[in-house]
Amino acid sequence: MHKISTRLSVSQVAYVLKVMHELGLITAKSQWDMFRFVQENISSKKTDTIYAHRLNNKYYNVEGATKTSIKELLLRMLHHINTYK
Known part of the structure; x- marks a missing residue:
């Protein structure tokens, strides 16, 4: 089976997952x-396997730099949505 590849880091994937879960998305x-779903189906920019135990750690221990990078990503996404209808 082929995994979906993302350019996000493991920390970023964990934080996006956390926010989406907290918002009920x-x-x-x-x-x-x-975590197991991600481990089985998604790869990050640096590793083919995002291990569930690492996601668990990053999910509960979010670094400030991760929050900042995801905020910037979301702003770029909003700009894209507003610009390209």
């Missing part, structure tokens, strides 16, 4: 279900 019986 994605649901799961447990965070581990989400």
Whole structure:
């Protein structure tokens, strides 16, 4: 099976997952279900396998730089949406 590749880091993937889960955009019986899904189906910019235990750590220990990078990404996405209809 081929994984979906992302240019995001593991920390960024974990934070996006956390925000989406907290907002109710994605649901799961447990965070581990989400982490295992990512491990099986998504690769990051530096590694082919994003391990569930690493996602768990990054999910609960978000660094300021990760928040900043995701804010910038979201702003770029909004600009794209507003510019290209």
